[in-house]
Amino acid sequence: MARRPTITDVAEAAGVSVATVDRVLNGRARVREETARRVYQAAREIGYHAASLIGQRMTADLPEIRFGFVFHKERQAFWQAMRAAAEAAVQAAPGIRGRAEFAFATSQAPSEFARLMKEMARRCDVLAATAVAHHDVxxxxxxxQDSGTPCFALLNDFAQGVRHSYAGLNNLKAGRIAGQMLATAIHKPGKMAVFVGGYRWHGHELRETGFRSYLREFAPEFSVLDTMVNLETRQLTYEATLNLLDRQPDLRGLYCAGGGMEGAIAALREVRRPGDVAMVVHELTPESRAALADRYVTMAIATPLSRLFAETVSLMSAAAQSDRPAVPGQHFLNPDLYLPESI
Structure with a gap:
């Protein structure tokens, strides 16, 4: 029969004294939060029977903050990763007892985003959302905000001048990175195409602007076709890409500035060899990772989700506990760039 872990085992696993574990467990004296968290993590990892009690002791005197998140397309891998990263950041946030709640929009309709945000604000202390730019939103x-719930924009900077702050990529810069990658990867002049999710995604428009401005400045030998809207759907992107490849035999590059890249990848796999058309996509998902490995994707520009939510949750926590008027701002993160040889 296996021996039950003891307080001594917890102390050894956490690298602290037995007395320190006792103080954390019984609340006999103040222990630094970092130390208490180390004890709690060690207790959980070795299966100590009072691990849950240690967790309760740690958070008993901390303020409770309810974090609300409104995302998009719950079943897609990227948005599932967003949820997991947000939950992990809330659980790890120092100095508070955090609880996360989520809602997902099923369409790009501004009214749906607006409704979900209002509903979420009624049951949380601070809100962060991805949403289209529209007067309803x-x-x-x-x-x-007027009700006292700070609202943060994630990935797409909607409600500028009204929302509390934006956190995500510098989308203009992301588009220029895509332009430089494609111009570098393609060795003969030709045409390039761009997909955006829709004209209400301000971040996609900024990416398109950055993409076109880089090519005008540094690679004028390429011509960029009229931008195509794919509504971030796989099937529409697939059909549009097949049609594009048929009509434009000299297509050299493709930039998917938003969602729906799975359809473009499927179309290229069907009618082109790896590398015939260079492609840059956003976010590292199982589909884009496989396409990088097979050389159908040249580069994936990814949002560093762990950093995004660690920093955003910190900003949200400060906003929820502050009585000062909000000063709208922007918080940019550098993207993670993935090439076929880096996955």
Whole structure:
């Protein structure tokens, strides 16, 4: 019969004294939060029977903050990764007892984002969302902020001047990175194409602008076709890419500035050899990782989700506990860049 872990085992696993574990467990004296967290983590890892009690002792005197998140397309791998990263950041946030709640929009309709944000604000202390740029969404953010719930924009900077802050990539710079990658990877002049999710995704428009401006400045030998809207759907992107490849035999590059890249990858696999058309996509998912490995994707520009939510949750926590008026701002993160040889 296996021996039950003891307080001595917890102390050894955490690298602290038995007395320190006792103080954490019984609340006999103040222990630094970092040390208490180390004890709690060690207790959980070795299966100590009072690990849950240690967790309760750690957080008993901490303020509770309810974090609300409104995302998009719950079943897609990227948004599932977003949720997991947000949950982990809330659980790890120092100095608070955090609880995360989530809602997912099923479409790009501004009214749906607005409704979900208002509903979420009624049951949380601070809100972060991805949403399209539209007056309905701006009105919802105004209502949410006026009710005392700070609202943060993630990935797409909606309700500028109204929302509390934006956190995500510098999308103009991301588009220029895509332009430089494709111009470098392609060795003969030709045409390039761009997909955006929709004209209400301000971040996609910024990426397109950065992409086109880089090529105008440094690679004028390439011509960029009219931008195509794919509504971030796989099937529409697949059909549009097949049609594009048929009509434009000299297509050299493809930039998927938003979602729906799975359809473009499927179309290229069907009618082109690896490398015939260089492609840059956003986010590292199982599909884009496989396409990088097979050389159908030249580069994936990824949002560093762990960093995004560690920093965003810290900003949200500060906003939820502050009585000062919000000063709208932007918080940019450098992207993670993935090439076929780096996965």
């Amino acid at each position: 701006t009105e919802a953010v105004t209502t949410v």
